[in-house]
Amino acid sequence: MIPSDPWGVRTPYAPGQPWPARVDRHTVEEPERWVQTASLLHSNGDGIDIGVRGNRIVGVRGRESDRVNRGRLDPKDVHGWQANASPDRLTRPLVRRDGKLVETGWDDAMSRIVRRSSELKPLEIGFYTSGQLFLEDYYTLAVIGKAGLGTPHMDGNTRLCTATSAAALKASFGTDGQPGSYTDVDHCDTIALWGHNVAETQAVLWMRMLDRRRGSSPPAMLAVDPRETPVAREADVHLPIRPGTNLALMNGLLRILLRRGWVDRSYITAHTQGIDDLERVVDAYPVARVAEICDLPPAGIERAAELLGGAKRLLSTVLQGFYQSHQATASAVAVNNLHLLRGMIGRPGAGVLQMNGQPTAENTRETGADGDLPGFRNWDNPSHVRDLAALWNVDMATIPHWAPPTHAMQIWRYAEQGSIRMLWISGTNPAVSLPDLARVRRILSRPDLFVVVQDIFPTATTEFADVVLPAATWGEKTGTFTNADRTVHLSEKAVEPPGEARADLDIFLDYAARMDFRDNAGAPLVTWHDAESAYAAWQRCSAGRPCDYTGITYDKLRGGSGLQWGGERLYTDGVFNTRSGYCETYGQELSTGAERPASEHSGDGRAFLLATDYRPAPEVPGAEYPMRLVTGRTVWQFHTRTKTGRVPELDRHAPSVWVELHESDAGALRIADGDVVRIESPRGAIEAPARLCGIRPGTVFVPFHYAEQAANELTRTTWDPVSKQPMFKLAAVRVRKAGS
């Protein structure tokens, strides 16, 4: 059962020791057998066994041998599986007839999609997928899009999630791919959490950090977050930063490190380029200026710099407080800079985790379902495109590479303008999760847009669909996925899906067969037929690239428990993936996102130190909308609640929306704890009961999980120029007591 404390009992340990095991288990009946998988409700990758009786899931237990969780489960791991058996699962395809969605057979549903695809040009077809399907699904979809249809219009909701992680890793190190490892928690002497509420969002990783904190020689901890999260309360130094000012803080911290000589000059010389520019940029950020921009006490900034500067083994984690905010890539890159300047990368305890959020976001990026070319290949490097053309035996010209891939925000814009006329949405619920929902609903209702939605439940998005495809999910299908520290897990099918629901892979394979995609020899383009053969195809595609899966077979994953690609840590030798022939990007200008041409690329195995100036956010409080809105998560709910909302053990802790306010603001607005308040932005309004708690004055927080009073009615359609990730944590709002 869930303890009232979601992190359970502590198992303290000392630096350099292995994290002790703690096996959590929750079963409602005695299982007849156990089937191996990992968690699909966050990016941590907790190893799990599913307990099965007959054709029913009856519980879960943590995998003791797993390198990620050593047996532990978080509340969503413990109870989330119950959603699979909800009575309202989609079990048959639906099509729109006379304005209404009605049940039909697979043949009818797929024929309609194929007919529409054949009527349209490739550039009129867009795909908006997920960070929650499996690697095999994404690779198949990527091949369909790039070599079958030849459309550049494919992206995942990973654009909303960890596009900045990818962009920051590419910018600094040459390619995507996490440098650090979770075992860095075991070795570090300092942990810095940059806009990451890990306690609620990767609860098992937090257990590991807490166990170090309760053991001997605990690591120091720094948290940067405008709210008093559980992380902020635990930290030795908490900087309650003004939202949208991360880059000013980072520039200021780097300046202190450089001025005090808390940097590793020999590492900088041997392994980086760009130090002169960086020093020039950050020199304009003395503490007093940063304190003013970020509204932080100067002493707090100094104290943070001392922690970072004194660390011998520094571990940083970065997530949505940086990625979904202003100047996202520049701020995330600044964390990479910090580690490069201090030579704190590629050795035990010294690591950067540019975190992922969704369980399989890493695979969306690796396989190219996010628009990139598979295997972290560079769209602007003809030899990378040629490799793929040879692998798939298609013309180079078929593979879109004349411009950067179309990012999700642009795909939605094209649909709004009418140039994309078919949008296939899989494993995501944009009618709740995209910014500015009034606009999203307008787009989805366009009569000239044919909308396909592939989901496991009826959602706010299926309401707009022309065709709804019922999918099988975790526990009902086989495949692999990779967590935030590059650990690959195999997830085996445990039970049959309900009704006629089909695995996402089978749906994509069926589409490819019906479209009759061929290679240059006239043979079928997609040669695989199930998860393991799809994986084998991906292994061939990944060979020789940073995310090389050739050594990680289903056989090795089966029975084992999680294998990392690239080894424990990347860049242990200080040689980065920046060489021109190998890198994934020739670079972008950090403040504008402008793509740099190959001719200007100077990558030679050294990492790039990149810096740019802080600029104010595109929307700041003013007379009409005087407060700042930030949005985010609670430990009990996952995203738009299609799963956790159906699990009473989770849902009852946070069944409906609320808004967090500082008591000084509440006092001024005559709002008492529990009063229903109205929150308005230039886009829309919602109502929610007030919770007076630890948050910066002038800032309000709304969890984005609730479709009925959705935070995204308020947020705005603006994105980071480099990663194109929307700014969910920046909107100006006004707040008053409802009905007043």
Ligand SMILES: Nc1nc2c(c(=O)[nH]1)N[C@H]1C(S)=C(S)[C@@H](COP(=O)(O)OP(=O)(O)OC[C@H]3O[C@@H](n4cnc5c(=O)[nH]c(N)nc54)[C@H](O)[C@@H]3O)O[C@H]1N2
């Ligand atoms: N329980 C639960 N776990 C999840 C998920 C879930 O829905 N529920 N979703 C998963 C996914 S997909 C993701 S992406 C991750 C997200 O994981 P996190 O990034 O940890 O979660 P968020 O709550 O979105 O944002 C983190 C923090 O950013 C802070 N913040 C807001 N604005 C700023 C700012 O300007 N600067 C700084 N420094 N901080 C700011 C917020 O106060 C918030 O506490 O969680 C994953 N895990």
Ligand SMILES: Nc1nc2c(c(=O)[nH]1)N[C@H]1C(S)=C(S)[C@@H](COP(=O)(O)OP(=O)(O)OC[C@H]3O[C@@H](n4cnc5c(=O)[nH]c(N)nc54)[C@H](O)[C@@H]3O)O[C@H]1N2
């Ligand atoms: N305001 C605000 N908005 C945000 C964020 C924020 O912090 N603030 N965070 C953003 C982030 S980081 C993320 S990741 C997104 C998440 O946003 P979404 O991806 O839209 O959220 P989910 O509820 O996870 O939607 C996943 C959908 O896939 C379905 N599904 C589950 N399993 C399967 C499967 O196996 N196959 C198929 N076909 N479907 C399946 C689920 O029922 C659900 O409808 O939200 C973003 N939006």
Ligand SMILES: [Mo]
């Ligand atoms: Mo996410």
